[in-house]
Amino acid sequence: MQRTLAYWFVASTGRKSPTSPWLAIAAGLTALFVAIPLVYIFFRAAGAEPAAWQRLLQARLWQLLGNTLLLVVAVTCGALVTGVSMAWLTERTDLPGRNVLRAMLALPLAIPAYIGGIVHLALLRPRGGLIPLALEEIIGRPVATPSPLGFWGAAFILTLFTYPYVYLLSGAAFRSLHASLEEAARSLGRTPWQTFWQVTLPALRPGLMAGALLVALDILAEYGTVALLRYETFSSAIFVQLAGRYDRSAASVLSAVLVILAILILWAELRVQGQRRFTQIESNWRPAIRITLGKWRWSAFLLVASVVSASLLVPLGVLIGWSLQAFADPQTLEAVFRAGSRGFGSFVWNSLWTSLLAALLATALSLPVALLSVRYPSRISRFIARFCQVGYALPGVVIALSLVLLINRTLPFLYATPLVVVLAYVLRHMPQAVRSSESALNQLSPSLEEAARTLGRTPLQTLFQVTLPLILPGLLAGAALVFLTSLKELPATLLLRPPGFDTLAVRVWVWAGEGFYVQAAPAALILVLAAALPLSFLLRQEQIFSDSSIS
């Protein structure tokens, strides 16, 4: 209470500089904008009648909590094991074909998990799937095949399409790891196995934690895949509540619990991450020696190849096959092109412009936040930057629910326009933009800006003539990331789109829901290709992944 304003604005890291009030206001407004859906959901949940809480507590809440946590833990562990082992094999061993495999292991990020799920379900559905049918044909009697449905199926599929987060982050860490660390451990008598657990893994930990966090939050927010594979989590239950009932209090209650869960995960990660630091001596850096796999060479290759097949080659191959089938059949082709209220071109276009606009808006909004937190570090600026991470904890269904209720009441002219969809993308993906902008600014020495000021430029001129041109690649990387994730977004788009407004993701979902896989394939393929473009740009930039641990 006694603390003055000066206390909050005094730089916590020592360097004192006067904060520009306009910058502080712009950053504050951004934080406020991000806060609205969060606050509104808690407000609605608190206002729900006790009977709604009671019904949920009795029947559903505990089961949903158990289901959701089980899936989050299973997929996070699966992604960690898969990601680290794939990174180790491609970075540290003489695996055959490692250069090609290295890129292929990252590409499943361009495939939305629900599209992967659709393909695997069509292949493996018990009795009805293509593989069980083919086996029955060959062997002459029904054969039991592993089912992609339920908990194990959902865990398997989601692991396949989320491990690249861990793979990319740990791959970057493997590459930058100093060879002398492990050599020292070996020379002090540690076995290779002990060295891996006692030296290598702890050094990888920041990257692994960041990857695990991304996976865990992704699974909390996942709607399409779990709905498809019939495994009920909070996200899918909220969606069902929204589609199945008149009153929205139960959905608000479930949303509030989900958001608290996500915030707990974020918070735990911050705590763990903050405790340890790794410093590497930059001089004499040289890559660690490659381990010779010897007789394990080809079994290791088979392992990596099977991961690449299941997560990339099979989905792509099936989508291409179906697309060719669609193009071969004039009737299906006509259905593809006339689909929806406005035809094929309109939903390709809708996907592209909403995602691009969201990317531009999120990047623009992230700038004042990043400038404030990097150039004027203080308690308040750090709080604002942290607060803008909250989008990570707001799954698409939750953002959709709060926007539906809010926009119609407060901004009716925006209601039922595509801009609401864009707004949802911006809110959800703001953290990625803020992180990218922060890391871009961190790499730019303030002395350049100071020189410009000394030479008589105003702060605004400095921003546009010096800062922005220099951090542009970093900003573009952030925008590419927002574009990529917006393109793949499903639940918020489904719930918020105005009549007649389709995107590629929505079209694929609607068609696949009716069982029209062949018809859905061209749209799915275009979606994957459109997502692969910004992804390959990001992979070239790469530092975006190694820097994305929470600051």
Add this chain to the structure above:
Amino acid sequence: MSLYRFLIILSILVWGLTSCAPAPGAQVTAAVATEVSTAVGSPTPASETSGDDILGKLVIYSGRSEALIQPVIDAFKTKHPHVEILLKAGSNSELANALLEEAANPVADVFITTELFTVQSLAMQDVFQSYLPAEADQLPPELIGPNQTWIGLTRRARVIMYNSELVSAQEAPKSIFELMDAKWKGQIAAAGTTNGSMQAQIAAMRQLLGEQATEEWLKGLLANDVTFFGGHTDVRKAVGSGEFKIGLVNHYYFYLQQAEGSPVGVVFPDQGEGEIGLITNATAAGIVKGAHNLAAAQAFMDFLISPEGQNLFAELNYEYPLRAGVPLRQGVQPLDGFRLAAVDVVKAALDFEATFDLMERVGLP
């Protein structure tokens, strides 16, 4: 580096396009659409078509899934080529929710549902305006809403379909209560709480049998490990492939699956002495109060109950048309021979909220 340049150019392009028009997608595609239609229409004068007086946008909210309404919309569009139809398909209650929230600022012109309780409860909340199509005298009078707030379109029956390779006709359940029998444990598929027809079945059972018996039935299904899908298309495909032996569906899902060549059979259940009779419901449509395009909305309603519209429902989707004299699709079992459960629509609509509470209380997925 060329990628940088590409991205920059792309972003400038999009920025330019989006900033010059409030709804860019709409503007651009609308422009393309009119170009195409004038190009196609130029050899024959537009006045030849009967509907050249109907223009603008018609926004339809449909509880019927897109696949089950798009062919009708397409047929309507060939008659009225100048009207642009924007469809939002979803579950009945999701769209009903949207209609209630939009009441002050309506977006939709027409609402189509897959059962009567949702339209009736919306009508009681003053969402619709009265409109009686000229040919509505061809419909059964009990399937026109009070004050002409809605009109019925087609009837559908709740049936039991089975995989005839796995279940014989004698073995197949003859009553929906046999679905609680332990011998079908884990082998039944049905639609979940988001599905309007399932909601309506439960609402009808509450009225016919009372809350307690309905609750016992639902608990019996859950105890019997019935798998609840998001929609009936999944159910029919799962039964058709033999993943499940039994499915609880609307009658046309059986015919659709049969048409795909699957070995499936059907039971129109509960026909025995003292049983509740076949549960049926009807799809319906109403014009939203404050609709922006009243002329188009009325023309669309007229079309839905015209012989052509009714015939499309019957032929493409095996439904029972409500208009007198429109034939059933060949092979569809007429309802004349069956005893139908009698449900009071207005009363069921008043009790609909309690049906949702019941589903939530028993934890139906």
